[in-house]
Amino acid sequence: MSRPSELHKELAIDLAALLPVTPENQQTFLDLMEKLGYTNPQTSEEETVAENPFKSHIGIYKPDIKDGKKYYQRDILFKETWSFFADIQTIPPKSDKKRVVLLGESVTRGFLLDPEYTPAIVLDQLLNSNKELYGYEIIDLAETNLGMAGIRQRYTECMALEPDMVVFLAGNNWREELLSTIGNSQKKQTALQELTLGEDGIAIAKPLIEDYFSTIVDDFLAYVGTVSKKNGVPVLFAIPEFNLLDCRSTPGERVVSELPYEKLKSWIEAKESAEESLASGDTETCSIQAQQMIEIDPSHPYGFELLADCCIKNEQYKEARHYLEMARDTALFCRTNSKPRTFKVIQQTILSKAASYGIEVIDLPAVFKAHLDGKVPGKELFLDYCHFSVTGIQVAMDAVYKKVLQEFDDLRKTHKDVKTIIPSNEVLALGHFFAAIHNAHWGQSYDILLYHCSESLSKWKDIAKTMVYYCDMISRGAANNVCKSLEKILEDNTKLDRYVHALVPARNMKNMELELVDAMTTVLKSNGIDITNYLLKIRLDDHSIKNRRINLLQNYYHATSYDEYQGQKTAFLQARDSKSDFFVIADAKTKALLSVSFRIPGIISENHDTATLYVNDTEVTKLSVGSKWQTHSIEIPVGFLQNGLNVFRIKWPIVATSRALQDKDSSTAILDAAFRVFGEIGSMTVSGV
The missing domain is CATH 3.40.50.1110 (SGNH hydrolase)
Structure with missing residues (x-):
């Protein structure tokens, strides 16, 4: 019997260190298996299966011979991915x-x-x-x-x-x-980059992107x-x-395109007018303004969605479908991990x-x-x-x-x-429950979240306990995986192995999920379970600004979904909308002290521009902002804050900027050049007395 070589020993040690196999290390695992001789790199992928049927996996299944017959059994080495399969x-x-x-x-x-x-x-x-x-x-x-x-x-x-x-x-x-x-072809990247540098923005690249696809x-x-x-x-x-x-499109999918100043200003004005018109039932004006948004920037989904809403109100379903398909396909422009x-x-x-x-x-x-x-x-x-x-x-x-x-x-x-x-009512209830969570994580509307929560509870009353535990868990500042309420959710539901990842956001990505908690609270209350004061106490205990300083740049205090901008990551918060909202927990008798350091990069001409600070839709003050970092300390008097949740908003000025400072050689250069940065916040804290 031959002894393994030192090289084979080293490879075997490396292979063992990878166990259990996960989606992240699966390719490395297979490469090592190949070096050890368990696969044949000289044959094509189809030939490998045909010539070596008893050595080839089919997904997580490995061949097994019993009584001369070929079976495929789940391989324990791939246990981490079993839940991805039947x-x-x-x-x-x-x-x-x-x-x-x-x-x-x-x-x-x-x-x-x-x-x-x-x-x-x-x-x-x-x-x-x-x-x-x-x-x-x-x-x-x-x-x-x-x-x-x-x-x-x-x-x-x-x-x-x-x-x-x-x-x-x-x-x-x-x-x-x-x-x-595209990432593996410098030729394709260059072609796209040259197209997106013009005044028409990234939208002009759509035919080329579709041709590649x-x-x-x-x-x-x-x-x-x-x-x-x-x-x-x-x-x-x-x-x-x-x-x-x-x-509909998420906050990340509504990142505003980099447009020339006049076009950008017109697009934002049309957007605000269209929203007001639709809210008042004026579909004619909304349609006109939405069309203007599309003409200025056909790469953005929101104009198409507003136009579709007008068509639906007028029962023009064929036209609505067309506009909603156009909105869907703007994800080709990669504003976020759509x-x-x-x-x-x-x-x-x-x-x-x-x-x-x-x-x-x-x-x-x-x-x-x-x-x-x-x-x-x-x-x-x-x-x-x-x-x-x-x-x-x-x-x-x-x-x-x-x-x-x-x-x-x-x-x-x-x-x-x-x-x-x-399926059974329990399966339906859990399906709608996790649909509510999934939709919330992808930035969907309160109405959709409320619908799924209502459907869930109507199918199976026992899901109420799970909703209470979920609201408890998400309202706390601690990571979900150290919350007692997560343990209770998993104890009460034995069929969650396929969806437990939805209960544990990535590190430092947790947010308040405000609309989902509101939807669950509303549905529970309509069924005789009122947890409003219970959640208020948790929020005040964990997040109140009274006698403590809260860093509002933590994901928990500003994010509303889990989609991420796909361009260059920075050490500060980049505002890619004309308004930036932050969530502050306080009681109504608190006086707040806000400190913020911000700038607008690449301003072409300084013009004593100001950003406006709002608290709960009430203007507090205007703050000077320019291309250099400025720090402001603002005292927010008693009377501006309400008991529980408060929304602090910074409304950025629309100014002409240059992209000259952007890194044109980075791997994300195309995206960074395509989408607008309204402002950058280096630090933002709030405390209360």
């Missing part, structure tokens, strides 16, 4: 049933309802009820967070399962492939078609839809190119449109931005079911009513 321990050997492999990302996973209710479960029940010719076996390989590269790999791997058909429901996580392609999607389809033809396995591709009606979505260019490329590669297509946007009689898809079909509600899963899988029957010439005469395939 709750299935073993994939059995191929039988005489028609084997359909389902591939996709979190939408296909049934996120927020998984594992009790998923697209695979619904499709399985449809296909295996009233069967007259043969049975069907659904292999659910959908994986949360899977991108284009991952789904391509999974598609290659799944051929070892000898499928009779592969169904894709994917396309929401493909923007990362676009960003990677279309090529990426086309290449993916070509690969799928090649593997399909080689293995004789038909492919069905279901194109996802987006929650156009009830998922919510997953399938862009129009993805849909159009699949519809125009798939047939040439032998791929059958279901256009779910068209299916949903027919289901809604032409109305815009919203919360009836979605739990958040793209994840299906029960009805959404039912409608989508019913369409897939019919296509599968056609593929296998299954002419059965009777069909199960998809509406009869429903």
